[in-house]
Amino acid sequence: MSGRRSETGGLIDRSRTVRFTFDGALYTGFAGDTLASALLANGVSLFGRSFKYHRPRGVLTAGVDEPNALVTVLKGGVREPNIPATMLEIHDGLSAVSQNRFPSLAFDLGAVNQLGGKLISAGFYYKTFMGPVIGPLKGTRFWMLCEHFIRRAAGLGKPDFAPDPWRYERMNAFCDVLVVGSGPAGLAAAKAAADRGARVIVADLDQRMGGSAKWTDDTIEGMSAADWAASALKDLTGRQNVTLLPRTTVWGYYDGNTVAALERVTDHKAVAGKGEPRHRHWVIRAGTVVLATGAFERPLVFPGNDRPGVMLAGAAARYAGEFGVLPSGRVAVFANNDGAYRAAAALKEAGADIAAIIDVRSDISAGARALAGRAGVEPMLGRAVVGTAGGKALSSIRIQSYDAATGAVSGEVRTLDVESLLVSGGWSPAIHLASQAGAKAIWDDELQAFLPPESPGSWIGAGAFTGTFTTGGAVAEGQAAGIAATGGEVATAVDDTAEDDIDLRPAPVFEIRADGKAFVDLQLDVTAEDVRLAHREGFVSVEHLKRYTTLGMGTDQGRTSNVPGLAIMAEAQGAPIPEVGTTRFRPPFAPVSIGALAAERFGELKPERLTPMHDWHVEQGAVMYAAGLWLRPQIYGQPGETVEQAYVREAKAVREAAGLVDVSTLGKIMVQGPDAAAFLDRVYTNVFSTLPVNKARYGLMLREDGLAFDDGTTWRLSETDFLMTTTTANAGKVMQYLEYFLDVVWPDLKVHVTSVTDEWAGAAIGGPKARDILAACVTGTAVDNAALPFMGIVHGEIAGVPVMICRLSFSGEMAYEVYSGAGHGQPVWDALLAAGKPLGLVPYGLEALGTLRIEKGHVTGAEIDGRTTARDLHLDWMLSKKKPFVGSMMMDREGLADEDRIKLVGVISLDNRPLNGGAHIVEELDRDNPRDSIGHITAVCYSPALGKYIGLALVKGGKKRHGARAYTSDPLRNRFGPVEIVSHHMFDPEGKRMHG
Amino acid sequence: MVEQLSPLGDAWKPGAHGRMLGGAGVTLVETRPGSIVQLAAWRGEEKTIIDTIRDVSGLALADGAGAGVAEASRAAFGFAPGKFLVVDQAEGLGATYRAAITTDHGAVTDLSHGRTAIRLSGQRAEWVLAKFFALDFSLAAFPVGLGVSTAHHDVFAQIQRTGADQFDLYVFRSFARAFWTSLCHASEEVGYEVR
């Protein structure tokens, strides 16, 4: 249909003219128009091209069910494809373009596909493109060549790669009653629930609330429906306990009455307010959901039913009533039900030229006859439209006699010149949300529609959703739903007799079979013949039908095509419709912007975790490294240094003087209570109950399945208080592990665990000068060997700040971990640096930390990778034989005890070239056909202490290979070279330096 | 005592920001209490801890989930079975409680450095918080004094309502800057003032 603006009427604001462009041409509309209504009012009929055959298409609907009129919006310098023109509100400066056409909408080269129509019927892809079995295009290569072109032809709108400039937000909401839909049923339900004091949210996907009350000519409670809706909305707006959400599509119904909705906050504005999100993703937890989602009108399937100018009758009535847009030229109506007669009468009274009503039925109700009279035509009964003509717009239709019992068309073909054809094939309740909630639809033979089942209590239906298609019935049902949703008793049954004596049961006619392409799914160009072909080839169940033909898989999700498609399949099978099956609807009800679901995490997926000394690291020019969520210094590079030069300098300084590293990220857990020591004995492989107060011990944990889990030191601060440290990466997992055992397995233990990772700043100072530096700045305690032996703990002050110092070493040097309150971390760090400056203290980062530990053969997550055992890592000495511990019974199973497993070794580069993590180890090098890997390298560095490139590796047989020569084999980086396999203790194996 | 450094760094930008339509919708303040202490009772000793909180901090907590009291310079609330958070503008509360609660009754954990306290107040405070947490912040569901434990993705938070339009949030210090930045971002829509 194209159209023209009526003189008066509609809910648009005729005082505000809006200027916008479509395909570059400037148009005007009124505030409150959609792109569809505004373009129709401008006489535009051609909106887009279809998916497969590139046929010209107009507007079929006035809402979210639109299959044809999809456009790309250009806004903010980016493209947003596939927006239904029927849902797009115009604003000044809006720029939209049509899709899937080249070079232009009016002249589209892709239309050549129409010539191959029968060749590219349903399923044709599966039967061809296999190509030759030999030669360069064998295997799947020929298909891939074809696919390259097919992909470019397929697809609807064209996207771009520019980052999305918008912001999106999420909102959590709670209510007693969520009403979905604000038509007569929804508003009545909201009022009833709100009257009873409930917290109510009403959501509607349209810009204006009121649903069909906005355009129907019915009366409610003595008022015009539109006036009734306006007054109900005014009333609800003023209530504290009611939230109205227009432009909000409820799209997901999840478990526990958790409902997801998308609010289009600023799409309709030329400029968004500061901080206003484009879309708001609402997550609503509702006590009860009232589903008043209405129904979708179905088109009829007949040859040429896709021509621009063919529109749903209800949509035409809506354009007239809500937007003041009338179909232009002569108008024909083609229907199988009485509802279309109301549209015809209303349009006629609004000024449209109704030329004919064609009805497949041979007899109609008195009410329909009266309506036809109001429309000024004598209905043509027992007739059907069997074809249409026109290029890019409808010019005429062909009509023949039709026998509704047999489906046969016969007799003389009569041609009628019309510009608009309004069709109605009955109504399908919008049961999508109930279906998402698990409801199984029930076929109703009277209404020829799938209806929702009885309310399960969590949701209650009202109005057209339940198949109650009269306005009066909807209001009554809405009121009842509102009362029931708030726990009230509903006494009266709903009166669902039609206001004007019309018969709401459509004839069971879905398709007029005649010559020519008759479309079922207009968006994806699925024809009635395609459905029959699927039947012929055995794809008869509803899911096979959909998947084989793509019926209903488009952006409109088959709202106008699912039931006609099922009906045609049912007819082909000779089975009733419900035997073909019903579709289970899944979220979302309508397409949802992906950014809205990311919401506040769009642009910042995860928060950064910062140590107390973070700003200092950055000021010093440290390169920061993302370690999980933490940011940690990788190196403190000096001008002109490479990464290797920097870490070698730092590591060397540690071995020769002293270094300072931020270890605040280590997981720290307070384990407190009279049973704390006993608890640690159970979760650690080694014994902690014997640990004296003010001493620390290195501990190892296994998983329940006996593989290595995590390691760290635990400090005994008092008889009942332990401070456990974990690796940075496993802090959260270890915490959960401890909590699980305490809460689930041993709830009788008196132990509390608390994360104190963030309570303490940690600075580890190590190196030959470390003790001197400490002595120079610590007060309140001695730090000599007697006062602070290896694994000892003392308390003192640095820079006036209380500190706790434990002498332990990851670097292999004499080293101390200095803990202070996190808010005091920086002054302590500063004081240590100041005290160390004369002695050569340098800060060092993760690379140097790694270098020092590799030299010492200490393991981290690269080795404790979830597949290694304590024995694989030579941590057998930590496995107590005196007590059971978590994993103790599982760690020695045959596969885990196998001597041939990959085990920890050291490797030394023999060609003085760097090693690489992830390289494999082989006994015999074959660069061209790498094979027979015996292990891989887990960590590498240049060792300043050894003057060599070294690494740690996991190699089959482990120790048995010490002293053997092997090769690194790294075909991915094309790096190969000789190595010697050695003990993982590569530097100071006796540990003299740290004990010194 | 040496003053604690704020974890917010230059993310703390005092002044008015965002869409100010007739005043700030919310106000954001880092309250920097001197003491944040966790008290955890052994089972059956919850009353003892509640009594101790009354004796030490002068705050009388009801015996119920999340029950709490907030005064100008101190507050306390339950946040998990047998567990309480006690907050005071004064420093040194941890030591006081350690002296008052023996290992027969429970455990005392000082979190004065480990948690950052953020106060969000104003007419739109509920609206802004609802963007982050799947909690019903309406006064009826979340009365003054009540405390809860909740989380926004990776950020764990304890929240106490300390006034009709005022909430105190306790988040892990290492996340404080990122969370503060998110709070500011989310507050732009209603206009916000940082103090």
Add this chain to the structure above:
Amino acid sequence: MAEYSAFALLKNALSGNTDWKPAWRKAAPKPSYDVIIVGGGGHGLSTAYYLAKEHGITNVAVLEKGYLGSGNVGRNTTIVRSNYLLPDSIRFYEHSMKLWENLSHDLNYNVMFSQRGVLNLAHTPAQADDYIRRGNAMRHQGGDAEWLSAAEIGRRVPGLDVSAKARFPVVGGLLQPRAGTARHDAVAWGYARGADRRGVDLIEHCEVTGFLREGDRIVGVVTNRGEIRARKVGVAVAGSTGRVMKLAGIDKLPIESHVLQAFVSESIKPFVDSVVTFGAGHLYMSQSDKGGLVFGGGLDEYNTYAQRGNLPLVEEVMSEICAMFPAIGRLRLLRSWGGVMDMSMDGSPIITKGPLPGMYLNSGWCYGGFKATPASGWAFAWTIARDEPHAINAAYTLDRFNRGVLIDEKGQGSTPKLH
């Protein structure tokens, strides 16, 4: 039944497409078979196909409680790859890859296998080393793998955020060029047609409600369409493994059923060519020939047999995809759905004789089932036909858990939700 070809298409088009025959017969159950396969999904159908093709066993019935291919073969994100770490996995999935490469010819059915490459993004040097270890492992077993720099990735996948300012910057990526996607339904239909052409009975709407036993031995099944006897009964029911095996008296297995959600966007013109996975979370995405972006993430992380997921996982997946592709925020999610995964305790499958005499079990696919379809059926057919595993599935035993001979690709241990 006629061969499919371009010529056949043309011929049929000229006759109005009225001569096409059903892709497979609607068979009714016979009283007995040599082999019954319970489960008419991808694995069950391919097992039947290879029993007939490779072992000449054609007196076979495939029993499906719904329509053919109604399970995970039609619910996955269509990714085919063999980029595994551990030798047992590489051996098996490489075998599968080789079958994929000639599958359309083999089946005379275009399964649209498209070797557009699978690219795993790495976001830290440590993760890069980990991925390179995996790529090298593949190369040492004859597979294909390449390492791409961030700059190369930027050129290959425009739209991907490879900038240094990304929250989790891309430092490189592991590419398997031979990996890609296939049309999932076509795989089920192609195997169904292929098996049917070789005489296998495909019996839809036939639900197994019990097993026939003689002593310990399984000798057939009870169905809603009557009792059917068989010398051998293979079970390949993925997420329903627990339910079906309970009917045979096997109350416990090293398997949990979990739901995995999948997503597709509206159809758009070409946006991404390769399959891309995100390393700072759990996300994989490709674009279908029809133009929809097809993507998924992790599990919902609770036991379920319901093919429905929940909202937190949806939000997580969308957040991650936006972190990868900053342009994607304004594109729109069209559909989501769920499939029930048979999550095993080490994340690797089970293809074995037993656990009862006369019975064979194919399970534990986690979410690697689709790419495994050819090799799974191939190896299961071998195991059923010869009563012993082939080398490619020799490691996929049931007793490996108790023996500690685990195939734990992710190193997560006996926590199925993490595999």
Add this chain to the structure above:
Amino acid sequence: MIITCPYCGPRDLVEFSYQGDGNRTRPDPASTDQATWNDYVYDRINTAGDHREIWQHAGGCRVHLTVVRSTLTHEIRSVALTRDAGHRRSGGHRRAEAGDSTGPVSGSAEAQP
């Protein structure tokens, strides 16, 4: 999905962490019966129907909950604090003096994933 924590009240799924099958019995820590350990670590009944399982209110009070939930519909039948729910566990490490005392106690929080 909404789980009603006995302490915190109804909370969204997003706050909870699934901790698996709640039907399993952890063997006595001193047990050396490999078969029972294997069963505990690897075997699952994987119920299709009402399933007893453990959840941690990880984004809340950190307590573990024993939840009975249908794996067919996700409807939740019951929720109890695990430590009060008589969860199956070994008697090996039980403290005699603790007897059957019940009452709310729990862990605390570590927010890192």
